[in-house]
Amino acid sequence: MKIAVFTDTFLPQINGVTNTLNNLMEYYEANNIEYLIFAPDNDIRKNENYNIQRFFSIKFFLYPECRIAFPNAFRLNTSLSSFKPDIIQIMTEFNIGRAGLRYGKKHGIPTISNYTTNFSQYLNYYNLDFLNNYIWNYMRWFHNQNDLTLCPSEEIRRSLKKEGISNTGIFSRGIDSKSFNPKLRSEELRNQLGINDKLVFLYVGRVSPEKDLDILIDAYKEIFEKYRDKIALIITGEGPYLEKCKNDFPKGTIFTGFKKGKELAQIYASSDVFVFPSSTETFGNVVLEAMASGIPVIGADAGGVKEIIKHGVNGLKFKARNVNELINSMAELIQNKDLRNTLKINGRNTGLNRSWNKVFHGLMDNYNDVLISKKNNSVISA
Missing domain, CATH: 3.40.50.2000 (Glycogen Phosphorylase B;)
Incomplete structure (x- = not known):
């Protein structure tokens, strides 16, 4: 052919x-x-x-x-x-x-x-x-x-x-579950970023309005007010919304810029929770990348993402553009280590089955x- x-x-x-x-x-x-x-x-x-x-x-x-x-x-x-x-x-x-x-x-x-x-x-x-x-x-x-x-x-x-x-x-x-892998977790990277003693949220993707990052800004501000030095947020990516994000996210938010290959895979595996607010995805490749990397996922119940995430099994879903539901999901994963571990294991299995x-x-x-x-x-x- x-x-x-x-x-x-x-x-x-x-x-x-x-x-x-x-x-x-x-x-x-x-x-x-x-x-x-x-x-x-x-x-x-x-x-x-x-x-x-x-x-x-x-x-x-x-x-x-x-x-x-x-x-x-x-x-x-x-x-x-x-x-x-x-x-x-x-x-x-x-x-x-x-x-x-x-x-x-x-x-x-x-x-x-x-x-x-x-x-x-x-x-x-x-x-x-x-x-x-x-x-x-x-x-x-x-x-x-x-x-x-x-x-x-x-x-x-x-x-x-x-x-x-x-x-x-x-x-x-x-997803290539060998390239995106929990084994790539790097304590050295966490030390470099100053997050070794924190629970780290991660967003990966284009930094642009259609990714609903305004919702993440509002949610993380609320979460940060409560948990302060116990948590951190990494934004990996570039785009037209970047300056607004730098201005509006709480001080201490880490912006890595665009990453790919092993560097990107290490950032995934070295974080603790992936949060993806976008309600416009036709699929949501980054959700699979996070799952394969062994970190629990929070995603909007919309588009292709809603089909990847089985709520409470391999991730958590919140109603699209609902700040309060996103806040509750983030807080739940901060407080519930057992749930984080369950979502990590099942998410990794989801990645392994998506060759x-x-x-x-x-x-x-x-x-x-x-x-x-x-x-x-x-x-x-x-």
Whole structure:
């Protein structure tokens, strides 16, 4: 099987889509599956690999992790004509995604799209609500032209159905439980950060309004007033909300900036509770990373996160954007060591059962189903 992948975000950018693609490439290579990726350049990398084609791009104002690319039609068509893909996998809905859709339609190649980002929800956080209908009209137009639209969770699948996007399937997410591991807990790191004698809360992710960090600010202020030197908070990540967070979180909050690889894994394992207030996630990769790292998780009962967390079993859930419920969850885990230990053990087991191999085997099943359906429809039409 030959697969052409179209994406408007790619390495070295770090986000849910690029993390998935990085693991997917490893899976393709391990299973001798031929692939060709079409992606934007990023002012750093151009065509560094024979099977990655990059095109001139600019940052997307609403979400800089995605870029607006301007693919060269001649180069793209030449590459695809030579490669002859069996499937076109479209990871994003912007210019490169549209180029993949056009090519698939023109040449009768099955296209599978991915829905990975709740852009319509993000509009509320940037005072752009008036664009909501336009966004959904575009999403319906784009995704309904594909043979299949894959969603990272059943919650998102249901929301797409309500918005008129049909013919959907599930493409979940996995975790490398060797890379994210409780064994990476580092007392040396805790000493360096001055948190060796504290119970440490951790947030990892983009530092931006749509992650509901205003809720975490209010909750942690209340918790800090009560527990003071017994607790600490680490914020790992960067984004447009960073200065506000530095101003509004209590003094002593630790901002590590963006981290990846082993450094990130050590921060997870060296913390005590992961708190993730975002109600806009289509999946929530960081929740799995925290679970695999052996720390209990608190997350909003919304989006993809609500499906990962089983309340009281492998984590705690609070009603989305409810400050009081978040405060209560944080206080409960400060006070109840037995509950923390239970959530740690069950969370780690959740991570162990979410291997990327299992996820990608399911994706291959989706590919094969679409190919068979396309072939059968061609026979009927003939």
